[in-house]
Amino acid sequence: MKTQYYTATSIDGYLADEDNSLDWLFQFGEIEEIDGVDEDYTQFIDQVGALAMGSTTYEWIIEHENVLENPEKWPYEIPAWVFSSRELPKIDGANVHFVQGDVAPVHADMVEAADGKNVWLVGGGDLVGQFHDNDLLDEIILSVAPVTLGSGAPLLPRRITTPPLKLASVQKYDDVFAVLTYEVQ
Numbered sequence: 539m540k541t542q543y544y545t546a547t548s549i550d551g552y553l554a555d556e557d558n559s560l561d562w563l564f565q566f567g568e569i570e571e572i573d574g575v576d577e578d579y580t581q582f583i584d585q586v587g588a589l590a591m592g593s594t595t596y597e598w599i600i601e602h603e604n605v606l607e608n609p610e611k612w613p614y615e616i617p618a619w620v621f622s623s624r625e626l627p628k629i630d631g632a633n634v635h636f637v638q639g640d641v642a643p644v645h646a647d648m649v650e651a652a653d654g655k656n657v658w659l660v661g662g663g664d665l666v667g668q669f670h671d672n673d674l675l676d677e678i679i680l681s682v683a684p685v686t687l688g689s690g691a692p693l694l695p696r697r698i699t700t701p702p703l704k705l706a707s708v709q710k711y712d713d714v715f716a717v718l719t720y721e722v723q
């Protein structure tokens with residue numbers, strides 16, 4: 539069982555631009571149409587038993603997919619943990635736990651719920667950093683899109699130098715994505 543940060547990023551390390559927009563990512567059309575990307579995601583998500591995200595990411599999904607009015611558009615069947623200090627809107631029928639504060643006890647609950655499968659940290663970067671601060675991050679899988687943003691939501695605002703991450707694999711999808719997998723040592 540691993541705790542994985544699996545995300546798309548710009549070359550210069552941003553998850554979203556300053557307006558929390560992902561238009562730069564969606565310009566590649568249906569990402570699933572790029573050869574191999576759909577299989578990559580399917581293989582990944584099949585092994586995931588629980589996921590976590592911060593409130594900005596949750597609110598982005600709700601807004602982007604109009605999920606409150608169309609709850610069936612919540613994209614995950616596996617249980618999700620959403621971190622926020624605020625009371626956020628709930629989605630009818632979605633398996634979402636709202637939590638705040640220390641990530642360690644939440645991680646323990648996620649591992650239990652995942653029942654031997656992996657834990658996915660969806661983002662954002664500081665939330666993933668909090669898991670890393672607690673030695674709870676095992677792997678980082680980045681789909682690097684061929685764009686730079688200059689500013690925005692940072693990929694992982696931490697200093698991880700010694701020991702460095704270990705580059706475990708490199709894959710190329712069309713002339714768009716480089717998928718880099720790193721192990722946290």
Ligand SMILES: NC(=O)c1ccc[n+]([C@@H]2O[C@H](COP(=O)([O-])OP(=O)(O)OC[C@H]3O[C@@H](n4cnc5c(N)ncnc54)[C@H](OP(=O)(O)O)[C@@H]3O)[C@@H](O)[C@H]2O)c1
Pocket residue numbers: 545546547552553554558559563591592593594595596598599621622623624637638639640641660661662663664665668691692
């Ligand atoms: N490129 C991709 O594939 C990808 C992946 C993931 C996300 N994104 C996008 O990237 C952006 C990420 O935004 P973001 O960096 O602001 O991150 P975020 O992690 O989604 O949201 C940050 C918020 O989460 C809450 N939070 C974090 N840790 C907490 C804790 N321990 N306890 C309580 N609340 C906590 C706080 O919100 P409160 O103010 O509610 O307390 C904080 O302001 C979003 O636009 C998202 O849609 C893109």
